[in-house]
Amino acid sequence: MESEEIKIGVYVCHCGINIGSTVDVEQVRDSVSELPNVSISRDFKYMCSDPGQALIRKDIEERGLNRVVVAACSPRMHEPTFRKTIQQAGLNPYCVEIANIREQCSWVHEDKADATDKAVKLVCSAVAKASLLEPLEEKEVEIAPRALVIGAGIAGIQASLDIADAGFQVYLVEREPSIGGHMAQLDKTFPTLDCSACIMTPKMVEVERHPNIELLTYSKVIEVGGYIGNFNVKVKKKPRYINMDRCTGCGLCAEACRLKGRITSEFDVGMGKRSASYIPFPYAVPSKYTIDAEHCLFLTKGKCGKSPACKDACTADAVEFEQKEEIVELDIGTIVVATGFDLFDATEKPEYGYGLYDNVLSGLEFERLVSSSGPTQGKIAIGGKDPKDVVFVQCVGSRDKSVGNEYCSRVCCMYTAKQAYLIHEKLPDARLTIFYIDIRAFGKGFEEFYDRVREEGVRYIRGNVSEIIKKGDRLLVMAEDTLLGEPIDVEADLVVLATGIVPRADVRELMNLLKISQSPDGFLLEAHPKLRPVDTASDGIYIAGCCQGPKDIPDTVAQAKGAASSAMTKMSQGKVKVEAIIASVDPFICRGCGRCVEACEYGAPELQEAEPGILVSEVNDSLCKGCGACAVACPCRAISMKHFKNEQIFSQIEAVI
Amino acid sequence: MFRKSHFNIRKFIYDAFDKDMAKVVFEKVGIWDCTTCSACLNKCPKGVDTVGFVTGLRQLMVEDGRIPPPIRDALKSVSIHKNPWKIGAEERSKWAEGLEIKNISEGADILYFVGCTPAYDARLQKVARAIVGIMNKAGVDFGILGNEEGCCGSEIRRMGDPWTFEYLAKENIETFKKYNIRKVVTTSPHCFNTFKNEYEGADFEVQHYTELIAGLIEEGRLAFSREINKTVTYHDPCFLGKQNKIFDPPRKILASIPGVKLVEMDRARERSLCCEGGGGRMWIESEDSEDRLAKIRVGEAMCVQAQILATACPFCLLTLEDVVKTEELEESIEVLDIAELVIKAL
Missing domain, CATH: 3.40.50 (Rossmann fold)
Known part of the structure; x- marks a missing residue:
């Protein structure tokens, strides 16, 4: 920029008493007023308020300020606010520097004199940098009007429908042969007892028929490159060995399969059996069969009798063993991640005997058992007999440090209440006991439903089950009734464990693929726990449903709509500003060693041949996040970070020491 | 039928919050019942150091000198x-x-x-x-x-x-x-x-x-020359199993002895039932008059038709064998250490 006179305005915020009670704000204001280039310094109760911002704008206009220092809270909080403030007054938004005298000073110190002294130093440091600040330009990139939705459970389905209804193209990728996710496995839903399939099926069909949605089932996202607006995505479509156009979904192939009834059904979580050629459940979408390459005799052994029975049986000539996997490449504007959850593996709690006793079931296994589309058509029979005593155990794998899951899974209290209710409906004479630690009936209609279940005669006993052992052909459930302080034993024919929600086993793979992170509980991390719950640290990538943390269906749908809305907002804008604080390479100093390329998480620097035989690093402005990793890695100091140049940082250091 | 003691760790912990600790320790019964087996510690969803709490309370009693004579004598002897x-x-x-x-x-x-x-x-x-x-x-x-x-x-x-x-x-x-x-x-x-x-x-x-x-067996350094044609079940000692997750080596040894038919009790591995020999309990009886856990345990072994109840802990061996003697079960079941079985078969 041309050498104009630097005129800095310094604004020190009281933040009510947040700063004012620990830091002598007036003293700070006066101590910096004589610093070089400072033309005015002021203090104000709340700088971020409208009058506070107006004060800054007025000074810029009247006094010709061209740099601003705000001494207030963390730049993470209000840097964007003050950038806008000075931009409104005609300055480049990057001409503001924030001194954090709240989080880094008043909140962490007690002695007022010392805190004031530190605040002065922090402001001096910011003033020093402000003198050297350079205006930066924010580039704009186009946003492709196409969204990728990963995962087709209820979250992915809802997000896809919303985005597609808004007129954008959606690619919905699901790794299973059918969409539907976990919700499709459930029988009835709490607290209203709607049949899950009944409310789910119309949405699934709508997805299939929507002109703006392209469904990629039995597929997996294997590569994501690029950046918001311009993601380059590769999707691997596994061969189904069934021609999707010809298959009528008649099921003759499954009937004929030589492995019929011998393969564990994933959809029925081990409670039922299927053929190698299968459709996961009757109302699957698409309603097409898939030949499971892991089990199919012809595909694993190269031989299935004289000729594959399914091929012989199919009247539509749809069986195609010659199919190969396919890679689909997509140009995508925004991505919604809705990959869902895994169920807690109850064998990690050996005291409950899960995996050891056939009549100890996980919550999801019970859903399949009680479901009319399940392996027993909804008949709850244990060893051929109606269970007389059923015990439910809450918090299995949730709120439990011994298995490393400190969080509450948020659905188990209510699904257990619902399951007890379902048994009561079918077997009114069964004695039902629920062991719990606390009951969390926090949602709309939850407490009322919990009361209703107890009124039906379900016995709630407060206490964590310590042990389940065999007693003849029944089970003995042992616990302490912690309200009475007494041990209690309950005999049972069936025990249902309220198994919790855990992050998907392949969550790391997904994180690496999308360059997003996880929170300490293992679920995907949102950009802000309260104010940006569907955004991630990567622009243009949004999260919805249980991949972000345990939640019930209404919360999942709400979050999916939120994620869809965020994606749509960006795509409607059509353009997006990309980070202006990025790395830049001095091509005369760069020796082309490539360490920056190795250091970068985002693939921004690339070695280019500047002249024959001479490699020079170039940073792709759109990919760079301005993290600075390349600048640190560069052995020649050829890379500098805009807004954090060496001379800017050194001036700050000099000012504080 | 499966619980022995009225000892309730939560009652101790709640009382310790706001009452005089000494009062808690000396007025309540059951503090010497705990075998420090760690079953509760392993299961506690909130990671409460229950065993540390019990030993801490006992420490207060030792400090005060008000401890049962058998405990006093054992400490003195050491x-x-x-x-x-x-x-x-x-x-x-x-x-x-x-x-x-x-x-x-x-x-x-x-x-x-x-x-x-x-x-x-x-x-x-x-x-x-x-x-x-x-x-x-x-x-x-x-x-x-x-x-x-x-x-x-x-x-x-x-x-x-x-x-x-x-x-x-x-x-x-x-x-x-x-x-x-x-x-x-x-x-x-x-x-x-x-x-x-x-x-x-x-x-x-x-x-x-x-x-x-x-x-040694895996490396081929031990060759068995005799068969032991018996049904054997293995009782996991708490300090080996529950507390150190060593479940497989003892089973591998038993399975490699020629003739041995290894059967598992319902409560095996992490689910094993304590024999009541740990935590100083070799020196002091429970204040409760219920059946000893060792008696229940021998019963569980007989339930699976075991002729030999094998274990790998001195305390387990003594407590389990005591039951076999007092209940006159010598004809039906024998309690042996794994080492004794191995040496017999060598």
Whole structure:
């Protein structure tokens, strides 16, 4: 920029008493007023308020300020606010520097004199940098009007429908042969007892028929490159060995399969059996069969009798063993991640005997058992007999440090209440006991439903089950009734464990693929726990449903709509500003060693041949996040970070020491 | 039918919040019932150090001097004789007479740490001799400390005397250093556990003897020549299983003995039922009059038609065998240490 006179305005915020009670704000204001280039310094109760911002704008206009220092809270909080403030007054938004005298000073110190002294130093440091600040330009990139939705459970389905209804193209990728996710496995839903399939099926069909949605089932996202607006995505479509156009979904192939009834059904979580050629459940979408390459005799052994029975049986000539996997490449504007959850593996709690006793079931296994589309058509029979005593155990794998899951899974209290209710409906004479630690009936209609279940005669006993052992052909459930302080034993024919929600086993793979992170509980991390719950640290990538943390269906749908809305907002804008604080390479100093390329998480620097035989690093402005990793890695100091140049940082250091 | 004690750890913890600790300790019953088996500790979803709390309460009682006489005598004995069994330290290596075991001072790959109970108790001496026999057969280069061996302190610590424990630990570590001992093999899971997890500043490797023998079998260094045609079940000692997750080596040994039919009880591995011998309980009876857990356990073994109830812990061996004797079950079931079974089959 041309050498104009630097005129800095310094604004020190009281933040009510947040700063004012620990830091002598007036003293700070006066101590910096004589610093070089400072033309005015002021203090104000709340700088971020409208009058506070107006004060800054007025000074810029009247006094010709061209740099601003705000001494207030963390730049993470209000840097964007003050950038806008000075931009409104005609300055480049990057001409503001924030001194954090709240989080880094008043909140962490007690002695007022010392805190004031530190605040002065922090402001001096910011003033020093402000003198050297350079205006930066924010580039704009186009946003492709196409969204990728990963995962087709209820979250992915809802997000896809919303985005597609808004007129954008959606690619919905699901790794299973059918969409539907976990919700499709459930029988009835709490607290209203709607049949899950009944409310789910119309949405699934709508997805299939929507002109703006392209469904990629039995597929997996294997590569994501690029950046918001311009993601380059590769999707691997596994061969189904069934021609999707010809298959009528008649099921003759499954009937004929030589492995019929011998393969564990994933959809029925081990409670039922299927053929190698299968459709996961009757109302699957698409309603097409898939030949499971892991089990199919012809595909694993190269031989299935004289000729594959399914091929012989199919009247539509749809069986195609010659199919190969396919890679689909997509140009995508925004991505919604809705990959869902895994169920807690109850064998990690050996005291409950899960995996050891056939009549100890996980919550999801019970859903399949009680479901009319399940392996027993909804008949709850244990060893051929109606269970007389059923015990439910809450918090299995949730709120439990011994298995490393400190969080509450948020659905188990209510699904257990619902399951007890379902048994009561079918077997009114069964004695039902629920062991719990606390009951969390926090949602709309939850407490009322919990009361209703107890009124039906379900016995709630407060206490964590310590042990389940065999007693003849029944089970003995042992616990302490912690309200009475007494041990209690309950005999049972069936025990249902309220198994919790855990992050998907392949969550790391997904994180690496999308360059997003996880929170300490293992679920995907949102950009802000309260104010940006569907955004991630990567622009243009949004999260919805249980991949972000345990939640019930209404919360999942709400979050999916939120994620869809965020994606749509960006795509409607059509353009997006990309980070202006990025790395830049001095091509005369760069020796082309490539360490920056190795250091970068985002693939921004690339070695280019500047002249024959001479490699020079170039940073792709759109990919760079301005993290600075390349600048640190560069052995020649050829890379500098805009807004954090060496001379800017050194001036700050000099000012504080 | 399956619960023995009225001891309720939560009641102790709640009272300790706002009441005079001494009052809590001295007015309530059951504090000496806890065997420190760690079943509750492993299950607690909130990670409460229940066992630490129990030993902490017992420590208050020891400090005050108001402890049951058998506990007092055991603690006193350790200070005088370096073992809680009130027998002189000079008699510690009597069990090894005639076995020609090398003293560790002559140098050896492994120190066989016998432990107080196997050294002094006539029944357990058989187990110690069996372990020595097995190691000799496999050509293991080992030595013992002889009369210089002192209590590991595991039970002492759990009886509420951390001071003597610290003293014993320090002394043992020094002794091990003196003879440049790199690897220690123990008879007892209790010595094993305390060496492995509670000795601060220890820099030696520690193995339970079942781990050593399982390894020897795997390496082909032990060849069985006799069959034991019996149905055997294995009782997991808490300090080996629950607390150190050593479930497989003992089972591997039993499965490799020719003729042995290994069956599992309903409560096996992490689910094992405590025999009631830990946490100082070898020295003090429960205040409750219910059946001993060892009795329930022997019943569980008989439920699976076991002819031999095998275990790998001196305390488990004694408590379980006591039941077989008092209930006159000798005709139906025999309690043996794994080492005794191995030596029989060699």
